[in-house]
Amino acid sequence: MALLKSLFAIVFLWFTFAAAQSVAGQFTLTIYQPSSALHGQIVNAAGEAFHLGGSPASYCPLTNLTLCPAGNQTIFAGMGAMFVEVPGGQEVYTTSAGAISYTQAHSASIPPNAYIGDFTNVTVMDNYSAPVYLVNWQAPQTVNSTKGILACPQVAPGNSTTVVYQVYANTPAFNQTNCTLVDGLLPHYTPPGVIGAWE
Numbered sequence: 001m002a003l004l005k006s007l008f009a010i011v012f013l014w015f016t017f018a019a020a021q022s023v024a025g026q027f028t029l030t031i032y033q034p035s036s037a038l039h040g041q042i043v044n045a046a047g048e049a050f051h052l053g054g055s056p057a058s059y060c061p062l063t064n065l066t067l068c069p070a071g072n073q074t075i076f077a078g079m080g081a082m083f084v085e086v087p088g089g090q091e092v093y094t095t096s097a098g099a100i101s102y103t104q105a106h107s108a109s110i111p112p113n114a115y116i117g118d119f120t121n122v123t124v125m126d127n128y129s130a131p132v133y134l135v136n137w138q139a140p141q142t143v144n145s146t147k148g149i150l151a152c153p154q155v156a157p158g159n160s161t162t163v164v165y166q167v168y169a170n171t172p173a174f175n176q177t178n179c180t181l182v183d184g185l186l187p188h189y190t191p192p193g194v195i196g197a198w199e
């Protein structure tokens with residue numbers, strides 16, 4: 001019993017410790033939810049939101065295209081921003097209703113009541129394997145705290161047969177339906193200096 005208790009304490013401490021880890025580095029992200037068909041799908045930026053699959057919407061204004069980044073990957077710099085070249089950068093935020101979003105190039109405009117940051121680094125241990133560190137989200141303690149990341153089906157405008165999944169955080173005002181709650185987003189670290197896109 002004492003052994004069980006101390007094991008429990010160690011596991012508890014481990015999770016507490018792991019949850020306090022910060023979110024840093026440059027990485028692409030995929031959905032982590034081994035039981036779901038969405039597992040492994042890549043997170044791409046397009047239209048100020050993040051979707052699964054497809055390719056990122058990127059743009060490079062330089063006339064000498066050899067100087068443009070490849071623009072075919074959505075690379076995050078921590079969870080505060082995307083790793084892009086455009087002056088001013090592109091900041092990542094979460095709308096009050098939970099849509100994980102980013103600022104348009106050349107604009108620092110963020111809607112009222114948006115959450116900035118609040119991404120967490122959580123640990124999962126599938127099959128008692130080595131720990132896997134995932135990016136997750138938790139509302140600040142000042143509101144009724146909610147947490148979690150979800151992939152929500154969105155019907156493409158004008159095409160009711162095409163469903164794309166958009167990435168949401170479970171904010172207190174989140175109200176999407178038919179979503180899949182995932183364990184988190186798995187970072188895949190990119191080599192230093194590899195820039196995702198100009199914007």
Ligand SMILES: *[C@@H]1O[C@H](CO)[C@@H](O)[C@H](O)[C@H]1NC(C)=O
Nearest residue numbers: 021022023024025121133187
């Ligand atoms: C999460 O924490 C672990 C353990 O410190 C660390 O190795 C990993 O890089 C962190 N993940 C991110 C995205 O910062």
Ligand SMILES: *[C@@H]1O[C@H](CO)[C@@H](O)[C@H](O)[C@H]1NC(C)=O
Nearest residue numbers: 062063064065066067068069
């Ligand atoms: C474009 O940039 C490359 C790499 O710096 C350089 O070698 C090339 O001469 C440039 N081309 C033009 C037309 O400026």
Ligand SMILES: *[C@@H]1O[C@H](CO)[C@@H](O)[C@H](O)[C@H]1NC(C)=O
Nearest residue numbers: 028055069070071072073074
């Ligand atoms: C992006 O493009 C570069 C250069 O064309 C290529 O080497 C790389 O494999 C591509 N990456 C992805 C994820 O498509």
Ligand SMILES: *[C@@H]1O[C@H](CO)[C@@H](O)[C@H](O)[C@H]1NC(C)=O
Nearest residue numbers: 033034035125126127128129
């Ligand atoms: C856990 O183990 C089972 C049985 O070996 C396997 O089918 C499953 O894919 C494993 N899950 C993960 C997340 O590795």
Ligand SMILES: *[C@@H]1O[C@H](CO)[C@@H](O)[C@H](O)[C@H]1NC(C)=O
Nearest residue numbers: 141142143144145171172173
């Ligand atoms: C928190 O929840 C309580 C009970 O459901 C509710 O009365 C209160 O308005 C909520 N506060 C916020 C900031 O959402």
Ligand SMILES: *[C@@H]1O[C@H](CO)[C@@H](O)[C@H](O)[C@H]1NC(C)=O
Nearest residue numbers: 156157158159160161162163
């Ligand atoms: C709707 O999406 C399906 C599947 O991607 C495609 O085959 C079809 O052509 C699209 N229809 C329209 C009107 O865009």
Ligand SMILES: *[C@@H]1O[C@H](CO)[C@@H](O)[C@H](O)[C@H]1NC(C)=O
Nearest residue numbers: 096097098173174175176177
């Ligand atoms: C969901 O929330 C959005 C933004 O707060 C709101 O405009 C919309 O009416 C809500 N939808 C439902 C079904 O409550």
Ligand SMILES: *[C@@H]1O[C@H](CO)[C@@H](O)[C@H](O)[C@H]1NC(C)=O
Nearest residue numbers: 152153154155176177178179
């Ligand atoms: C939720 O999914 C079910 C089954 O796929 C579908 O019948 C229903 O229309 C969906 N509801 C919404 C609000 O998208």
